[in-house]
Amino acid sequence: MDLLEAINDPAALRALPRARLEMLARQLRRFLLDTVARTGGHLASNLGTVELTIALHYVFATPHDRIVWDVGHQSYGHKVLTGRRTQMHTLRQAGGLSGFPRRCESVHDCFGTAHSSTALSAALGMALAAKLQGDDRHAVAVCGDGALSAGMAFEALNNAGVDPSLRLLVVVNHNGMSISPAVGALDRHLSDLAAGRVRPGASLFEALGFAYAGPVDGHDLDALIPALEAARGRAGPQVLHVVTRKGKGYARAETAPTLYHGTGRFDPAQGVADGARGRPAYTDVFGDWLCDMAAHDPRLVGITPAMREGSGLVRFARRFPDRYVDVGIAEQHALTFAGGLAVEGMKPVVAIYSTFLQRAYDQLIHDVARQNLDVTFALDRAGLVGADGATHAGNYDIAYLRCVPNMVLMAASDEAECRRMLTTAYRHPGPAAVRYPRGPGPGIVPAAELDTIPFGRGEVRRRGSGIAILAFGPMLAPSLDAGAELGATVVNMRFVKPLDADLVAALARDHAQLVTVEEGAVMGGAGAAVAEALAAAGIQRPLLMLGLPDMFIEHGDPAALLGAAGLDAAGIAAAIRQRYRADAPLLVANSS
Numbered sequence: 383m384d385l386l387e388a389i390n391d392p393a394a395l396r397a398l399p400r401a402r403l404e405m406l407a408r409q410l411r412r413f414l415l416d417t418v419a420r421t422g423g424h425l426a427s428n429l430g431t432v433e434l435t436i437a438l439h440y441v442f443a444t445p446h447d448r449i450v451w452d453v454g455h456q457s458y459g460h461k462v463l464t465g466r467r468t469q470m471h472t473l474r475q476a477g478g479l480s481g482f483p484r485r486c487e488s489v490h491d492c493f494g495t496a497h498s499s500t501a502l503s504a505a506l507g508m509a510l511a512a513k514l515q516g517d518d519r520h521a522v523a524v525c526g527d528g529a530l531s532a533g534m535a536f537e538a539l540n541n542a543g544v545d546p547s548l549r550l551l552v553v554v555n556h557n558g559m560s561i562s563p564a565v566g567a568l569d570r571h572l573s574d575l576a577a578g579r580v581r582p583g584a585s586l587f588e589a590l591g592f593a594y595a596g597p598v599d600g601h602d603l604d605a606l607i608p609a610l611e612a613a614r615g616r617a618g619p620q621v622l623h624v625v626t627r628k629g630k631g632y633a634r635a636e637t638a639p640t641l642y643h644g645t646g647r648f649d650p651a652q653g654v655a656d657g658a659r660g661r662p663a664y665t666d667v668f669g670d671w672l673c674d675m676a677a678h679d680p681r682l683v684g685i686t687p688a689m690r691e692g693s694g695l696v697r698f699a700r701r702f703p704d705r706y707v708d709v710g711i712a713e714q715h716a717l718t719f720a721g722g723l724a725v726e727g728m729k730p731v732v733a734i735y736s737t738f739l740q741r742a743y744d745q746l747i748h749d750v751a752r753q754n755l756d757v758t759f760a761l762d763r764a765g766l767v768g769a770d771g772a773t774h775a776g777n778y779d780i781a782y783l784r785c786v787p788n789m790v791l792m793a794a795s796d797e798a799e800c801r802r803m804l805t806t807a808y809r810h811p812g813p814a815a816v817r818y819p820r821g822p823g824p825g826i827v828p829a830a831e832l833d834t835i836p837f838g839r840g841e842v843r844r845r846g847s848g849i850a851i852l853a854f855g856p857m858l859a860p861s862l863d864a865g866a867e868l869g870a871t872v873v874n875m876r877f878v879k880p881l882d883a884d885l886v887a888a889l890a891r892d893h894a895q896l897v898t899v900e901e902g903a904v905m906g907g908a909g910a911a912v913a914e915a916l917a918a919a920g921i922q923r924p925l926l927m928l929g930l931p932d933m934f935i936e937h938g939d940p941a942a943l944l945g946a947a948g949l950d951a952a953g954i955a956a957a958i959r960q961r962y963r964a965d966a967p968l969l970v971a972n973s974s
């Protein structure tokens with residue numbers, strides 16, 4: 383009997399005989415494995431929370447009770463049990479289900495997550511709202527041990543622990559893993575709690591005013607359900623410490639939870655090919671550069687906020703363990719920690735996804751840029767990221783960095799230039815960032831040297847007439863194609879800040895129209911920088927600014943998303959024709 387088919391909402395689950403739940407767990411686990419093998423996605427964390435998801439929906443009645451999934455990458459089981467089983471084959475595809483909870487997707491998704499460590503704050507807000515509204519609903523935050531390592535989680539714990547009347551339950555899903563193994567003293571404390579090496583009542587959580595229960599075997603429904611029912615029956619903020627295994631039930635994922643944290647499509651019988659390296663990604667270029675520069679300069683310290691694999695620091699961590707620091711999911715701390723290293727003459731390199739740098743914006747301004755500290759930022763996943771969608775898109779770093787005094791921001795157009803820009807940023811005696819997209823570039827193999835590029839200078843890559851296209855980063859390739867079609871000049875601007883204002887002025891003198899192209903929000907982006915430079919020079923020229931529109935761009939295929947935004951060669955050429963059609967005579971035939 384396929385129990386999953388009968389469950390179109392959690393009420394049907396709660397109507398099941400208790401004795402059926404083990405069978406349901408087996409079926410759900412198999413379904414999740416088969417689904418993610420076909421669609422790609424976050425597998426190990428979902429396999430590890432099968433029983434916990436069933437038990438939560440068995441004890442708490444969503445949507446009346448609220449369940450907030452921290453990060454939400456482990457919410458596929460929740461989606462299946464809340465009526466989306468038949469849509470799971472669309473996971474993380476254009477128009478399909480998101481890989482994270484989304485309020486617009488279901489009434490059972492009470493809060494949108496994806497960036498880590500937000501669940502406790504959101505659930506606390508919900509719990510206070512219930513109290514003020516005189517409602518008896520419960521707010522539950524499901525928080526992994528990785529997610530608990532972020533400052534936001536501690537801010538919420540600190541805030542919640544003082545109100546004994548709140549119906550707030552924090553389920554700590556302790557599996558010893560973030561994406562890579564969990565790090566820090568908190569992980570040690572959770573392990574001490576799990577092993578009973580802590581005196582009763584002496585947990586961190588109890589010190590902060592929470593009732594603490596656990597550890598509970600997170601794969602044993604006979605333990606989970608009574609523990610959740612007991613928590614439900616107690617007043618005040620509670621922590622239930624649940625111990626699970628990431629990847630549970632699929633041996634390959636259990637033994638390699640990092641490899642199976644996020645997968646592409648794969649055959650479950652064969653497993654995921656480890657280290658199958660196609661054309662090297664920008665991330666690999668960075669990882670190679672980091673090792674080369676670290677070998678060259680003993681002052682280099684490599685810092686990651688819990689993204690060792692994703693940011694390309696695996697080899698560096700192995701070769702330079704004393705100068706490798708995984709600070710946990712703690713971007714704010716990572717930035718100011720780098721500042722502390724820099725004031726002491728070290729040369730910190732912070733490897734951070736563009737989207738996750740958003741979390742450390744004040745630290746970047748107040749602690750690093752304001753003091754003009756020598757910190758290098760390797761900004762991976764800059765631009766659209768595809769399957770992770772709007773929450774992970776690195777669309778805003780051009781706009782949010784270029785307005786910060788002392789900041790340097792470069793945009794790499796290929797792998798070789800990325801390496802040279804990293805060296806340029808590293809040698810710059812102040813805060814400097816290099817942005818590069820997810821995945822491989824055009825395949826320009828970097829040289830082995832640690833060369834720089836001319837600081838603050840763009841380069842003309844194609845001479846045409848009438849129109850000049852000023853391309854930033856990976857938009858150079860489609861701009862060259864569009865420029866060839868239109869007979870336009872094409873420039874690789876390289877620097878967003880400092881912008882090559884002399885080059886902009888010279889281009890404006892020699893061309894009737896200008897175009898900027900960037901894989902970033904047009905609002906406040908590189909096009910705006912060019913417009914400001916023209917205004918400052920007192921030059922008036924028609925300027926077409928192409929980039930990402932002022933909207934959240936949902937998950938889908940990256941190339942298709944860029945095409946939809948008009949940022950492929952055809953889209954760029956069409957936009958130029960559209961804008962400058964009135965001056966058609968200026969669209970000269972291909973003059974090269």
Ligand SMILES: Cc1ncc(C[n+]2csc(CCOP(=O)(O)OP(=O)(O)O)c2C)c(N)n1
Pocket residue numbers: 427430453455456496497498499525526527528529530555557559560561628687688689711713738741
């Ligand atoms: C602010 C932020 N930083 C980094 C990430 C990337 N990230 C996604 S899941 C994850 C690890 C989460 O570990 P944990 O909370 O323990 O969940 P588990 O995968 O173990 O179930 C990280 C670092 C993120 N989503 N948000």
Ligand SMILES: CC(=O)[C@@H](O)[C@H](O)COP(=O)(O)O
Pocket residue numbers: 424453455496561643644692763767770820
């Ligand atoms: C859930 C989460 O935030 C990470 O797992 C993220 O999905 C990684 O992104 P990449 O796949 O681009 O490394």
Ligand SMILES: [Mg+2]
Pocket residue numbers: 526527528555556557558559560564
């Ligand atoms: Mg974990």
